[in-house]
Amino acid sequence: MIRNKCICGTPLRDPQVDDAARFSFVLSSSLAHVNYEVPMDDAVTLTGGRVFEQCPSCGALVFCPYPQSPNGPGRDHDPIVTYGPGTVYEQCDIASVPAIYLSFRGLMSSGVTGGVMYSGVLRDNLAGLFHVDAQNLPTWKTVKDALVDGANVVLDEWWFAAIGRNFIVLYENVKVLRPVAAWHRVAGTENKNPDIDAVRTQYRESWDQSASDMMEVAQYRAELEIPDERRKLLVQGNKGRMRLLDGCVHVGRALVDVTQWAPQTALQEGASLSAHGGVRQLDETAFGIWHGEVDDPSRTEGMQVDVLIRHNAVAKMTCSCESAQQRHICRHMTAVIYEMGKRMQVNMAVDRPARPRHNDVRMHTNAPTQSDRYRHYADAFTLIHGRKSSEPRYRWLTQYIEPFEHPAQPLYHIEFMPIDGMSRREMGFCIYSNTVLSLIEDVINNKCEYAKVFQRHGLDTSVSLSILNIDAMDGDLLEALVIVLVRREKRKEGSIAEALESGMLIRMLRRLRDLDQTL
Incomplete structure (x- = not known):
């Protein structure tokens, strides 16, 4: 092993131990190159894959040696990994995560490596799901389809992840970007990957010297202070x-x-x-x-x-x-x-x-x-x-009326980050609160065939909400409009914020509540 002890002094174990302390990261783009038709064991050995061990005492993640492929020799270095084995990432407060990791627009344009991170426990969970031996799981494509299936919500111990030079951030849903855990690189522990210099020389761009580190954080601090109370909560x-x-x-x-x-x-x-x-x-x-x-x-x-x-x-x-x-x-x-x-202001x-x-x-x-x-x-x-259902039909949407009308915290805010070395140009990112992220989560998991609803009403999904008569719409179209509004957020960040600011989203939800009461 490159590092036998964590920075807190706790001894580290063999990284081959496949349990809750072992975190494997599989790069999504690497899997796409081979159409996902690779076994679970092989997936982490692809380019960009890596393994971490979590310290049982302080919760830090330690980058382990590159995993060896069971079907051939492993790689010694990976040109897309900036810091190699031995680098330590200290667990930190989610509030310390830079805005780049909290924005659809920011993350998609940053070049931060994205993929799936899972612990060794996931293998046993998958074996129970597929009724097979833990050593003979299906290909990664089948596994990933099972992971994103909403019916398998209890199949935990996996997360979507974004890994950059300075931060590792875990999300429960890559389409929602609600962080659930984060770590930052501890200065002085990094083991420089020699292959990265060759890649930088080959792909150097004209603005490379003046551009700030948009992929991670504009002004990275060597140490991120965590209040004692928050550190206790992380433990x-x-x-x-x-x-x-x-x-x-x-x-x-x-x-x-x-x-x-x-x-x-x-x-x-x-x-x-x-x-x-x-x-x-x-x-x-x-x-x-x-x-x-x-x-x-x-x-x-x-x-x-x-x-x-x-x-x-x-x-x-x-x-x-x-x-x-x-x-x-x-x-x-x-x-x-x-x-x-x-x-959560849930009724x-x-x-x-x-x-x-x-x-x-x-x-x-x-x-x-x-x-x-x-x-x-x-x-x-x-x-x-002949009795009416006791559950309102659109309750899954109308439950957000009160939190939106009387939020416990601002529903969104804008953060700006420099995109050049002199901070002369800045880019704004729309950051949503957990209440809005919960709405996005519910909509993403909804199975409504909104395209057919729009076609039935003779509308295009790009229609502007401002020209529509909300009070004359039926529930199916209103539901479809909310779904399209959320999906539009990925193409045009701030769409939901605009609908909240104009009151259009609240109007649609109120109309759905009125329709519920007439059922």
Whole structure:
């Protein structure tokens, strides 16, 4: 090994150990060159692939030696990797990530290396999904299709990643750019890749000497100060990830639908704990994990709850109480869920009774789709008896009305970064809050065939919202318009911000709410 110890002094292990501490990065463009038809083991050995080991003490990522291909000799150097094995990246606060990593426009134009990062645990998860041996997984193309399938939300331990000279940033969705974890390069630990100089000489451009480092950050600081409280939360997030891997309840359902997937007793008791201030602490930590501490009057010690959120859904949860250790959803979990709803300004019907069902305990095993297996019967009974559904049709969109009208923080802001050495030219990037990113997430995962809706109404998807009569539209067209607006954001950054500023997006959501009330 090039580095036997982390910068904190903790001994490092053999990078071939395939567990939660091993992070493999696969470059998307490398896979595209071979049409993804490569095994999992071979993918990381392609150009741009690399392996990191996470320090169990401080959470830093250490760049390991280049992986050896099982079907041939490995490479010694990679010309597209600036800093080679031995370089250390310290875990940092997401707030320290430069604007370039938070903007569609900025990231797409920066040249930052993008791909998929996953831990060694993913192999076992995939083996369970495909019902095969962990050493005989399908090709990477099949694996990647499974990863981006919304039905596999509990298939965690993988992230989209952006890796540059100075930062490593993980996202839960590359189309949303919501960072969940980040690391920055520790100055003085980098091991320069000798092949990069040859590449720079070959592809040197006329403005190379005066251009600022747009790919990473305009003014990179050798050390990024992390407040002690935030550092504790990062450590808590790393520990929470391990607790979730050791044993948890798989859910795979939307946060707002808690009354449909949690037992009635846990709902009532959890709502009571939340209402009486039982959730003493609740923080978003790292990897999309929320950590909560719940005071229970019937217990002498506080309960530790961890909730993993992926794609606006509760992927899995764990709690330190006995009930949760038996893989049951407990009142401490639901108390944290309700508190999260308050933080996210999500309207959850706390007092609405859950739908009657049997065998609640079986629904909360490690089978993520078990709770959906019989839901179609309830819909059939509704049709037979001629009753209207109790769920509004467009609730998935109208739930954002209140957060947009009374945001807890600004919905977006503009950040400027210089694009030349003298800072004479600047480029603006639109950075959205988590509330807007949640809307984007929901829209991206929606299966509405918006193109057919536009065709049926004789409209083009490039139509300007300002010329449309929102109050006369039906729900299908309004839903399609919101979807097109979000998709337009990738081509023209700031489209959603303009719709928020003009009030057009709120008008469309209000119209959908009115239509819901008439159903």
